[in-house]
Amino acid sequence: xxxxxxxxxxxxTKKKVHELLSTYxxxxxxxxxxxxxxxxxxxxxxxxxxxxxxxxxxxxxxDRKRLAANELTKITNAMNQLDRYDRQLLYDKYMDxxxxxxxxxxxTYHMSESKFYRELDKAMIRFAESYESGQLLIEx
Numbered sequence: 001x002x003x004x005x006x007x008x009x010x011x012x013t014k015k016k017v018h019e020l021l022s023t024y025x026x027x028x029x030x031x032x033x034x035x036x037x038x039x040x041x042x043x044x045x046x047x048x049x050x051x052x053x054x055x056x057x058x059x060x061x062x063d064r065k066r067l068a069a070n071e072l073t074k075i076t077n078a079m080n081q082l083d084r085y086d087r088q089l090l091y092d093k094y095m096d097x098x099x100x101x102x103x104x105x106x107x108t109y110h111m112s113e114s115k116f117y118r119e120l121d122k123a124m125i126r127f128a129e130s131y132e133s134g135q136l137l138i139e140x
Contacts, residue, residue, distance in 0.1 A: 010125060012138040017124040020136065021094035024075065030068035044080060044087075078131035086123035093120060 079087050092105055100108075106116035128136035 007140045008125070008128075009138045009140045010121070013128045013136060014121060014124045016136045016138060017128050017131075020075070020131075021090065021127070024072075024095050025097070025099075027068045027072050027075075030064055031072055032065060032069075074132055078127055081130035082123070082126055086126055089120060089123045090127060 079090065082090070089109075092100060092108070093102075102116065103113075106113055109116060109119075111119065128134065
């Protein structure tokens with residue numbers, strides 16, 4: 001019998017989320033501008049589904065681009081399942097084109113350092129639950 005809510009190894013799960021979201025900016029560059037999600041004022045991500053890409057010569061470029069676009073879609077879908085606060089926190093930390101330090105982030109959010117990390121940890125766990133139906137969750 002499968003347990004719906006198994007005990008989660010929070011540390012390993014957050015590490016997996018961090019590893020995935022840390023690749024976000026690279027995925028954007030690989031996927032190309034046409035696949036970059038637009039972010040609305042309420043941090044809702046919208047994927048551009050334009051498939052009129054010119055034919056590339058090297059299949060590896062096409063495959064890499066397609067894989068990056070697919071991964072962006074998975075991340076976008078997971079982000080859109082989160083509430084606005086979690087989306088904004090994760091966006092500012094991992095996705096904004098202007099890389100910002102954690103110190104600048106918790107000052108921007110008017111939080112103590114410890115509160116910022118607690119809030120970020122919660123957002124990361126919620127993202128792990130949302131990504132591909134919990135694919136990033138690591139059980140104890």
